Amino acid sequence: MTVLGAIEGGGTKFVVGIGTSDGTIIETESFPTTTPEETMERTVQFFLNKGVEAIGFGSFGPVELNRASDTYGHIAKTPKPHWSGYDVVGHLKRHFQVPIGFDTDVNAAALGEATWGAAQGLNSCLYITIGTGIGAGAVVEGKLVHGLTHPEMGHIVVPRHVDDTYAGKCPYHGDCLEGMAAGPAIEERWGVKAYELGEDHQAWEFQAHYIAQALMNYILILSPEKIVLGGGVSKQRHLFPRIHEKLRQLLNGYVQHPAILTDSASYIVSPGLEDRAGITGSLALAVQALREQC
């Protein structure tokens, strides 16, 4: 049995785990994200003597994914103290002479959902998480989307809701998607946390508006075969029918596919891997790294 390591490196906490190439997570541990040295050392300690044959690392961003770059595997410039420029992959390589798969946390989750989750068996999918931030990763023709850098889909611009006067919370873009629809924007706009708002609160009308417009743009640009909606917001089950309805209205019959015209409830879904999308996605990065080596 091939034993693989998985790291879900979030900005707030790290989850590390051991799993197998069929997507099973056997053992996990989690701890707060502190300084890079301390956090990575604790990560290394977890994997020591476990015989991992590859490690997958889904990291908070931005990260350098260009393999031709001298800074491949580093955290890029980030407001998070001490982490800018830290060589996370290098740190792992000093301790483990095994293939290391490295990508963004949302790309890892997208790969996990495509491999063992809600998009299993499909060539494409989009994974989006809405929580303290908004991020998304995508699989196209069986491969994770990269290019100039990695996608930063949470920061796209979409039209404001006509009744929404909130300025927006993104320090870079003000009223981009994340600035209007992530958890901190909801909390600042209404003075309470999202989960404290009743189902008939106007906040959910706004949320459905922003999420449906974002999905419209993702669909028109990427045409994913499945959309997996994760993060805190996906726990609000009542939001899904609102999003489906808004999206149908927005697209207005333009994309002629049953998934959108009649069957959006099975097109836009919760993560098949539930709360394990992140760590299992990192396991999928390990599997991919092992395969690429062969």
Added chain:
Amino acid sequence: MTVLGAIEGGGTKFVVGIGTSDGTIIETESFPTTTPEETMERTVQFFLNKGVEAIGFGSFGPVELNRASDTYGHIAKTPKPHWSGYDVVGHLKRHFQVPIGFDTDVNAAALGEATWGAAQGLNSCLYITIGTGIGAGAVVEGKLVHGLTHPEMGHIVVPRHVDDTYAGKCPYHGDCLEGMAAGPAIEERWGVKAYELGEDHQAWEFQAHYIAQALMNYILILSPEKIVLGGGVSKQRHLFPRIHEKLRQLLNGYVQHPAILTDSASYIVSPGLEDRAGITGSLALAVQALREQC
């Protein structure tokens, strides 16, 4: 020498051509798009006895690209009279027993630019054309983007310019990108054709606003290594610096790459294949079809 056929099937005119696998177009002919029977018959006549070993067809859309579908290679439901459901690939196959590559016209152009044009040697690019409509195709990790259907990037939503009161011309979405920034919207809004407007006209401020916001979203979602801007609007050279400037302001340092921070003039460029992007892209589809067969 391998002789290949290329078809740029537009809604207004068809361009057919013969070329070679190095991207050279040897001979072309063009004629108006009339009924499907007449147009396809004229296409067939052009290729008869020319010994083509594969044909690439970049078609106006929407088209069915799912190879598992009974209607693969058909034009999908379109307002264009007589063409809805027409089996264009089937028509070709009845006359030519060779591999046929089939995709949208903008995907073909994107592949052409990635193979022999402005994005040659890169793993990803975006090709966008702004003319009587707005369409775009993309290459990601070396492959054209498909999924549920094909992208329809011209119809994304972006925030309106604050001074723009025009309702929008898209019959499906009103003020989507195409509804606000394609040629017919410019003409209806200002009462004259785009090329008749002076360089200091407010119309160009609006155009730069809509195009820069669209590019922002494409970049954040696809992260292409090069953006190729074609179609009638790309002839307006004065528009490029305006777009670069607006895009820099919008992204506001968020995407930390020199292509965007300092070097956008060589990141967002005119087609390397100039006005032959469409037909040469269709030739690239033929090359791809031949390779896939091997």
